[in-house]
Amino acid sequence: MTAIDTTPAPTGVANDQGPGRLQTVLHFASRQYLVAVLVVLAVAVGIAKPSFWGGGNIENVLFQASLVGLAACGMTLLIAGGLLDLSVGGVIAVSAIAIGTVLPSTTIGGAIVVALAIGVGLGLVNGLLVTYVRIAPFIATLGTLYLFLGLAFIWTSGKVVPITSSNYRAATTETIGRVPYVFLVFLVVAVAAYLLLSRTHFGRTVRAFGSNERAAVLAGLPVARAKVLVFVVAGLCFALSGVFMAGRLSSAEGNMAMGFEMDVIAAVVVGGTALRGGRGTMFGTVVGSLLFAVLANALNLLGVASYWQYVLTGTVLVVAIAIGARRSAAAEVRGAG
Amino acid sequence: MTAVLQVEDVVQEYPGVRALKGVSLDIHAGQVLGLVGENGAGKSTLIRVLGGIEQPVRGSVTLKGVPQRFRSSADSQAAGISVVSQEFRQVPQLSVADNIFLGHELTTGGVVQRGRTRTRSTELLEQLGMDLEADRPVSSLTVGDRQMVEIARALSRTFDVLIMDEPTAALNGAEITRLHAIVRRLAQQGKAIVYVSHHLEEIFAICDDVAVLRDGELVARQPTSELDEPRLVEHMLGRKPTTYEHVSTGEGEATDVRLAVRELQVPGVAEPFSLDVRRGEVLGLAGLVGSGRTELTRALFGDLVGLGGVVEVDGKAVRLRSSREAVRHGIFMLSEDRKSEGILPHLDVTENAMVSRDRRSLPWSRRVLPLRRDESAEFARLRDEMRIRVPHGRQLIGNLSGGNQQKVLLGRALLSGCSVLLLNEPTRGVDVGAKVDIYQLVKQLADRGVAVVVSSSDAPELAAIADRCVVYFAGRQVAELRGRDVTEENIVGASVGQTAQEGSHD
Numbered sequence: 001m002t003a004i005d006t007t008p009a010p011t012g013v014a015n016d017q018g019p020g021r022l023q024t025v026l027h028f029a030s031r032q033y034l035v036a037v038l039v040v041l042a043v044a045v046g047i048a049k050p051s052f053w054g055g056g057n058i059e060n061v062l063f064q065a066s067l068v069g070l071a072a073c074g075m076t077l078l079i080a081g082g083l084l085d086l087s088v089g090g091v092i093a094v095s096a097i098a099i100g101t102v103l104p105s106t107t108i109g110g111a112i113v114v115a116l117a118i119g120v121g122l123g124l125v126n127g128l129l130v131t132y133v134r135i136a137p138f139i140a141t142l143g144t145l146y147l148f149l150g151l152a153f154i155w156t157s158g159k160v161v162p163i164t165s166s167n168y169r170a171a172t173t174e175t176i177g178r179v180p181y182v183f184l185v186f187l188v189v190a191v192a193a194y195l196l197l198s199r200t201h202f203g204r205t206v207r208a209f210g211s212n213e214r215a216a217v218l219a220g221l222p223v224a225r226a227k228v229l230v231f232v233v234a235g236l237c238f239a240l241s242g243v244f245m246a247g248r249l250s251s252a253e254g255n256m257a258m259g260f261e262m263d264v265i266a267a268v269v270v271g272g273t274a275l276r277g278g279r280g281t282m283f284g285t286v287v288g289s290l291l292f293a294v295l296a297n298a299l300n301l302l303g304v305a306s307y308w309q310y311v312l313t314g315t316v317l318v319v320a321i322a323i324g325a326r327r328s329a330a331a332e333v334r335g336a337g
Numbered sequence: 338m339t340a341v342l343q344v345e346d347v348v349q350e351y352p353g354v355r356a357l358k359g360v361s362l363d364i365h366a367g368q369v370l371g372l373v374g375e376n377g378a379g380k381s382t383l384i385r386v387l388g389g390i391e392q393p394v395r396g397s398v399t400l401k402g403v404p405q406r407f408r409s410s411a412d413s414q415a416a417g418i419s420v421v422s423q424e425f426r427q428v429p430q431l432s433v434a435d436n437i438f439l440g441h442e443l444t445t446g447g448v449v450q451r452g453r454t455r456t457r458s459t460e461l462l463e464q465l466g467m468d469l470e471a472d473r474p475v476s477s478l479t480v481g482d483r484q485m486v487e488i489a490r491a492l493s494r495t496f497d498v499l500i501m502d503e504p505t506a507a508l509n510g511a512e513i514t515r516l517h518a519i520v521r522r523l524a525q526q527g528k529a530i531v532y533v534s535h536h537l538e539e540i541f542a543i544c545d546d547v548a549v550l551r552d553g554e555l556v557a558r559q560p561t562s563e564l565d566e567p568r569l570v571e572h573m574l575g576r577k578p579t580t581y582e583h584v585s586t587g588e589g590e591a592t593d594v595r596l597a598v599r600e601l602q603v604p605g606v607a608e609p610f611s612l613d614v615r616r617g618e619v620l621g622l623a624g625l626v627g628s629g630r631t632e633l634t635r636a637l638f639g640d641l642v643g644l645g646g647v648v649e650v651d652g653k654a655v656r657l658r659s660s661r662e663a664v665r666h667g668i669f670m671l672s673e674d675r676k677s678e679g680i681l682p683h684l685d686v687t688e689n690a691m692v693s694r695d696r697r698s699l700p701w702s703r704r705v706l707p708l709r710r711d712e713s714a715e716f717a718r719l720r721d722e723m724r725i726r727v728p729h730g731r732q733l734i735g736n737l738s739g740g741n742q743q744k745v746l747l748g749r750a751l752l753s754g755c756s757v758l759l760l761n762e763p764t765r766g767v768d769v770g771a772k773v774d775i776y777q778l779v780k781q782l783a784d785r786g787v788a789v790v791v792s793s794s795d796a797p798e799l800a801a802i803a804d805r806c807v808v809y810f811a812g813r814q815v816a817e818l819r820g821r822d823v824t825e826e827n828i829v830g831a832s833v834g835q836t837a838q839e840g841s842h843d
Contacts, residue, residue: 200706204684208692211683218640218678219692219749220664278683 034271034287034320038294045298052301059180061290061297063173063248066186067241069289071264072271073186073193074237076285077230078137079268080197082210082277083130085234086141088261090148091122092242096252097152099168099243100161108168115246116239122148123235127228145261152254160253163246172247182244187286189237194282196233206230210277267292270320291316339402341366341529342387342418342498347396349382356382358553359396364498364529369520371544371561372533374573375738375768378550380533381423384502387531388420389413401497414441419496421488423503423533429476434458436475437490461489466515480507488516499523500531505539506766509625517543535768537566551575574770594652595788596637596668596757601646603629603636606812609646610636614757614788619779621803622792623828628809630792631673634759637790638670639663651756664693669755671746673762673792675739679746682735686727686745687716689734695754719748724774740764740771747778758782760791764798776802796828808832 045052052058071088078085095115103111122144129140163169174181197203205226208216216223246252269275270291271284295316299309340363349357357379364370374380385391387398389407398405400416407413413420427436435442437458443450458471467485475483484507491499501520505513520543524530532544540547541561549557549572557572571577596614603610606629614620622630635641637648639657647654655666663670672678681689691712696704703711716730725744727737734742743763750758763779764772779802783789793799799806806823808816808831816831818824 199709204688204692204707207684208681208688211681212677214678215681216692218638218660218670218672219681220661220669220753221692222661278681 032283032287033323034284034291037320038287038291041291041298042294045294045301049298049301052298057297057301059175059178061293062183063180063244064296065289065293066180066182067245067248068260068263068267068292069186069286070182070189070241070244071238071260072267072285072289073189073282074234075264075268076271076273076280076282077193077197077203077206078234079265079273079275080210080277080280081206081227081230082213083137083227083230084141084265084275085123085126085231085238086138086261087122087126087145087148088238088241088264089255089257089259090145090152091119091235091238092245092257092260093152093252093254094122094148094155095119095239095242096246096256097155097161097254099246100163100252101155103163103165103168108165108171111168112243115243116236119235119237119239119242120232121235123232123238124228126235127231130231131224131227149254149258156252156254158254160251162251163249169247169250172244185240185244186289189240190282190286193233193237197280197282202226202229207279210279212278263292266317270317270324272324291320340364340399341401343397343399344383344387345397345399347383347386347393347398349379349386349391349393356553357386357393360550360553360555362548362555362558364531366497366527366529367524368546369524369530369532369544371540371547372531372550373535373537373540373547373569374550375740375770378573378768379553380550381502382553383550384420384422384500384531384533387413387418387498387500388422389418411440414494414496417495417497419491419494419499421491421499421501421504423506425483425487427475427483427486430474432472432474433462433469433478433486434471436486437461437471437493439490441494457493458489461492462486464492465489465519466512481509481512484508485512488519496528498529498531500533502533503535503766504532505534505536513539535766537569537769540569541566549573570769573768595650595786596790597647597649597652598637599647599649601633601636601648602644603632604641604644605629606632608812610814612807612814614790616786616788617783619783619789619791619802619804621799621806621823621828622790622809623794623796623799623806624809624832625794627811628832629812630809631761633809634670634761634790634792637663637757637759638668640670664753664755667754667756668759669693669750669753669757670759671743671750671761671763673765675742675746675766680734680742682733684734685731686725686734686737687712687730690716690719690745690748690752693749693753695752698754715752716748719745719751723748723778738768738771739766740768740775743767743775744771744778747775747782751782755787757788758790760789760793762793762795763791764793764795796825796832799823799828800825 075085095118098118099111099115102114126141126144129135129144130137172182176184197206205216205221205223208219208221209223209227213223242257245257249256267288268285271281271288273280273284295313296309299312304312342364344360344362346359346361347357348359360379360383372380382391386393389410389412392408398407400418405416407416428439431439434454438454443453443457455471462469462471462485465485465488469482475486478486484504488504504516508516520530520532532540534540544561547559547561547564547569548555549569551573556575593616594613595616598610598612600609600611610633612620622633624630632641636643637657639659639662642658648657649655650667657663681692691707713730719725720727723744725748726741734745737745760779764775767775779789779791791799791803800823803823804820806818806828807814808818808828810832818827
């Protein structure tokens with residue numbers, strides 16, 4: 001046997017700068033199967049129950065999606081960094097209670113600033129525990145969840161703190177046309193979080209240590225600082241959610257957002273952000289938040305018994321993630337994992 | 338004579354890549370077939386197809402005359418193909434014996450026979466010339482021993498075809514010799530062996546035939562005796578190889594010391610280190626495992642905190658308590674473990690190259706925010722300069738071959754604007770073509786004034802690129818070779834503890 005062929009093969013290196021704009025758009029669109037699911041669901045429910053689109057219902061849905069979504073923006077940043085925060089419910093409670101407490105004596109703006117400052121402070125606690133005391137995020141924030149909740153109950157002696165200022169309620173629940181103000185805030189925060197994650201040095205550092213922490217440290221990136229900071233930003237997002245939740249409920253109490261962290265994480269994960277870190281999709285998070293809100297609302301409108309609502313919601317969660325996992329496995333045969 | 342294994346027109350595709358473009362290959366019983374090619378040529382894909390891990394888009398695999406469709410690696414093993422994979426698939430917490438029989442445990446009625454497992458394992462390890470306790474957990478083993486366990490594991494099955502994917506990458510000289518003897522014995526017993534290696538001397542030492550893959554195609558299949566190394570490399574590259582000619586910079590020309598280490602005490606190493614590296618110099622660090630050279634580079638990069646001593650960069654004493662501090666002081670290091678300590682797999686090649694970029698010299702606007710356009714332009718420049726084979730800058734780094742990943746990481750080091758560059762095993766897992774490129778890049782970096790320290794277990798590599806080479810043995814400097822004395826023989830001699838008297842000029 002002799003040589004079959006020795007002619008030099010073309011190098012196969014294309015000279016373009018990237019995979020073309022149209023291609024990028026198509027690639028992006030092809031991955032957004034969730035958008036299709038959301039649209040089909042909304043249309044189907046609209047046909048079955050026209051009241052879905054009517055009256056205050058759509059505002060309701062958007063309001064619910066925004067509360068989860070605001071917190072989910074922060075959570076997406078954390079998960080992209082391979083981190084997690086379970087103390088969402090605690091942060092929301094403490095910041096909302098702060099609003100109820102200070103509101104009689106301050107302006108609306110002042111109260112919101114206090115709440116956001118508390119979000120930053122509590123996020124800082126989480127960040128320092130995870131980064132410098134080196135407790136796994138899951139455990140550290142589970143601990144602080146109880147800690148913050150305890151704080152909230154002690155502060156209020158377990159009572160409900162009413163938000164008496166009708167101006168505050170009006171400001172936080174106002175709508176522009178049929179779109180609640182909070183939904184616009186949510187979209188702005190989502191865009192800001194997207195830019196933060198994908199277009200800044202900070203965001204790059206977060207994705208870098210989410211992808212491979214050892215490598216990020218050895219590349220000389222400010223991993224510790226960015227880790228603390230991402231918890232702080234997340235805390236800010238949670239508190240912002242608390243600001244609107246307090247207005248919506250016209251009150252604040254320790255268990256106002258009990259179990260909320262799971263809704264938030266579910267929205268992020270269904271949106272397509274994998275828990276193992278390295279990347280995050282803010283667009284997916286927006287869609288995920290909307291999907292859950294529409295689904296919950298649809299099940300209520302259709303009169304599904306609440307126990308069965310759990311079953312259906314759980315099924316949607318599992319199926320969406322299973323499809324997402326299959327798709328990403330097919331797309332990245334030799335990818336990063 | 339009919340072939341044991343026949344591969345016909347196998348095509349495999351990944352999104353955007355045609356990894357195998359119709360490869361046909363056959364292997365006879367008792368034959369050792371060398372499979373060579375650059376990284377990304379399709380060797381690993383072919384092995385994954387034969388091992389049942391991937392299903393080809395087209396083509397057929399015939400084993401002993403029976404057409405096969407492997408749906409999983411279990412199918413392939415059952416049919417009689419055993420694979421020694423390049424990456425270890427071991428459970429670190431389990432014992433050596435349990436790992437050897439992982440997936441095909443010796444059982445009676447569903448219960449593992451511990452005794453038989455242990456004795457069979459010990460037998461297999463003895464065959465490999467290994468004196469290893471079968472009860473030890475795999476996590477306590479050295480990389481070389483783990484490689485042997487992986488080989489024992491492949492041998493523990495009944496097989497007709499044995500595929501060995503770079504089995505000697507982590508082995509030392511004696512172990513390699515032993516392994517070669519085993520391969521020959523297996524061939525005499527009538528097994529067919531596919532042997533993949535980047536070390537061409539191995540191919541010539543043990544293979545009867547050699548098959549060359551390039552860009553997913555089989556470009557040559559010849560008896561080894563009809564080939565020599567340059568011709569084989571030519572087949573692999575598809576062109577005449579560009580040889581790397583080492584030009585040693587004259588001693589005493591550039592005298593300014595960029596890195597000065599005085600009595601640096603490194604945890605885990607008995608004696609303190611002292612050395613100087615000059616501007617534009619490539620200093621080699623040689624020595625066996627346990628010589629302390631890895632620890633030295635880690636300490637210089639702030640990854641291990643030194644216990645005492647002084648490190649000066651450009652005449653200024655620096656404190657190295659973290660890698661970040663080291664980078665800020667102008668020291669950069671690339672780890673020998675590219676996968677777990679180098680690449681950021683979820684980020685694209687551009688971002689991977691830009692993460693450590695020195696932004697102090699950039700205009701204010703680009704310092705605060707990374708600008709896409711600016712970074713793509715910067716990466717395009719790097720790509721041309723370093724000959725990184727990547728279709729576009731938004732490709733994920735995990736999809737690149739080892740050599741190209743290493744080039745991206747060298748680009749990262751370059752952009753960090755470092756004055757001292759520490760390289761650990763810079764060409765581990767890198768094919769011949771990329772190796773030469775990397776040597777040239779290292780040289781270019783040195784010519785720009787960077788003081789380069791290359792720590793390597795590959796003596797020919799050090800002989801090729803180092804201007805000066807320091808050899809350590811058990812934490813002690815045993816030789817310093819300069820200029821013409823930096824040869825493979827001197828380095829190897831000094832590494833194993835012989836006093837390389839002709840080499841030391843101190």
